[in-house]
Amino acid sequence: MTLAKSSKDLEQLVTRIHMLIEPAGAKITWNKKIRDPDTDQLRQIDGMIEREGKKTHIECRRHKPPQDVKWIEELIGRRASLGADGVIAVSTSGFTGPAESKAEARGIILRTFSEMTDAEIQAWGKSAKLTTKYIDIEKLKVTVFIDATCMNRISSQPQISVYETNIPPLIGILQEFTNHFGDKFFYDRSSNLTATIHYPGLLVDGVPVRHCETMLRAKLRQDSADVIGVWNYGGVEPTSQDDTTVSKHDFGSTEIIQKDDHASMILDLSSITPPRNCYLHSWEVDFGRIVRAWIEPLGMPPPTNFAFDMMLDVRAVQV
Incomplete structure (x- = not known):
């Protein structure tokens, strides 16, 4: 059995996890649609945590190879473009060393599902x-x-x-x-x-x-x-x-x-x-x-x- 049968399953699972672990008063939304301030087009976010006026985006990847620094750089740019206060990157396969270093330096929170x-x-x-x-x-x-x-x-x-x-x-x-x-x-x-x-x-x-x-x-x-x-x-x-x-x-x-x-x-x-x-x-x-x-x-x-x-x-x- 795999952790999540599809990317949609993974996104919903991560959203449910944050519904459980976030403190009272936080709003967690799966498949959030937000308006791009530059293009006025709707953009899709896998998940969003809204708490005390701050917005944290959740982005998920269900790929076999560890996620590399390129994806982290994309998330850094997306955070700035869409005005997010934080980003949580979730991977079912972990991250490469350079990706972890880049994320730590630029404040991207990494989460990996580690099988026991x-x-x-x-x-x-x-x-x-x-x-x-x-x-x-x-x-x-x-x-x-x-x-x-x-x-x-x-x-x-x-x-x-x-x-x-x-x-x-x-x-x-x-x-x-x-x-x-x-x-x-x-x-x-x-x-x-x-x-x-x-x-x-x-x-x-x-x-x-x-x-x-x-x-x-x-x-x-x-x-x-x-x-x-x-x-x-x-x-x-x-x-x-x-x-x-x-x-x-x-x-x-x-x-x-x-x-x-x-x-x-x-x-x-x-x-x-x-x-x-x-x-x-x-x-x-x-x-x-x-x-x-x-x-x-x-x-x-x-x-x-x-x-x-x-x-x-x-x-x-x-x-």
């Missing part, structure tokens, strides 16, 4: 552990009730669906269980739960369902995600919790940014394929210490990622 080895991650112990919890279904029975006059329309192998949607109805039914019985599931023993559910638009063989009774026997299980790579934002290996790190996990685009006791997490739920007869219950992140975390989930697993075994019974209601 597995041994360094273990020795440092700061990488987060991501755990997903599932409702592991042992038995699922759904009894639907319809008008008695419609029983002749039910086949020998009835199918339930939801009106004008392709969403599997079991997803909605299990969501109801999660909302109402989320604290009734345990790891060491099974729970037997029953609920009457009124599901708008629920059909069985095209016949409207008045209500359904669902019986579920299940317990909790969990899976942990392995850390694919941890990158330090700064160019040297982390020496304290003041350093900023980015963890990439094997759940799609999931990333975790940490600095001191603050953390920011983007969790790509859409990449998760639960085991058969398992429904995603929740997730948790162990940072190894107490942190103030901001978590943004990116969607739920698509319906096609779920597979359940179910017993279905159809009963008549006299009206």
Whole structure:
């Protein structure tokens, strides 16, 4: 897995890092458009930090060779031309010696994503552990009730669906269980739960369902995600919790940014394929210490990622 799949990904990642590490009151903008004072044309900046009346531009490079002095000179000229107070140059491949010397002499701040080895991650112990919890279904029975006059329309192998949607109805039914019985599931023993559910638009063989009774026997299980790579934002290996790190996990685009006791997490739920007869219950992140975390989930697993075994019974209601 690469740090960022594209230049756009890198720019957004760096912007999110600065949203986390900059002090309160700072405004951080990705893909900022500013007007050139000489030409009156709009110019694009990868990122901008605005704080206390000062503007710092962020420029990113995702190239294989280390960035040379030519790019630093371009940034020096751009800072003067666009009236920036500071410039942060971010490279995924580091900088050449002359580039570092020029940047130090002219006040260009350099940042490099330095990849850590597995041994360094273990020795440092700061990488987060991501755990997903599932409702592991042992038995699922759904009894639907319809008008008695419609029983002749039910086949020998009835199918339930939801009106004008392709969403599997079991997803909605299990969501109801999660909302109402989320604290009734345990790891060491099974729970037997029953609920009457009124599901708008629920059909069985095209016949409207008045209500359904669902019986579920299940317990909790969990899976942990392995850390694919941890990158330090700064160019040297982390020496304290003041350093900023980015963890990439094997759940799609999931990333975790940490600095001191603050953390920011983007969790790509859409990449998760639960085991058969398992429904995603929740997730948790162990940072190894107490942190103030901001978590943004990116969607739920698509319906096609779920597979359940179910017993279905159809009963008549006299009206």
